[in-house]
Amino acid sequence: MTANSLGNHxxxxxxxxxxxxxxxxxxxxxxxxxxxxxxxxxxxxxxxGENGVDDIKRHRFFNNINWAEMAQKADSVGFS
Structure with a gap:
């Protein structure tokens, strides 16, 4: 059943x-x-929690993400 087929309540x-x-x-x-x-x-x-987004970034789902490298790349293309 989808949200569209349900009433709001x-x-x-x-x-x-x-x-x-x-x-x-x-x-x-x-x-x-x-x-x-x-x-x-x-x-x-x-x-x-206390660590906020850092807890998300440390989750096992993101084990292969180099956050520092990603931030550096974002800065270099103007996404900061």
Missing amino acids: DCFQRILEQDPEIPEEFSTDAKLFVKGLLTKEPKKRLGA
Whole structure:
């Protein structure tokens, strides 16, 4: 069932009461990342703690990302 086929109230209730459906084809790391972002309790949500976005950047899903290199590249093309 999609959000479009639900009324606003029903959609809101599903968000509050049910866990999101994560596709089976997602890797384990991707599933954990999505679940972390969609944690119902805001204070426990990935990125909501003391370390903020650094917790997101340190998640296993991003193990192959060199954040310093990416920032340097963004600066060099004017995305800062």
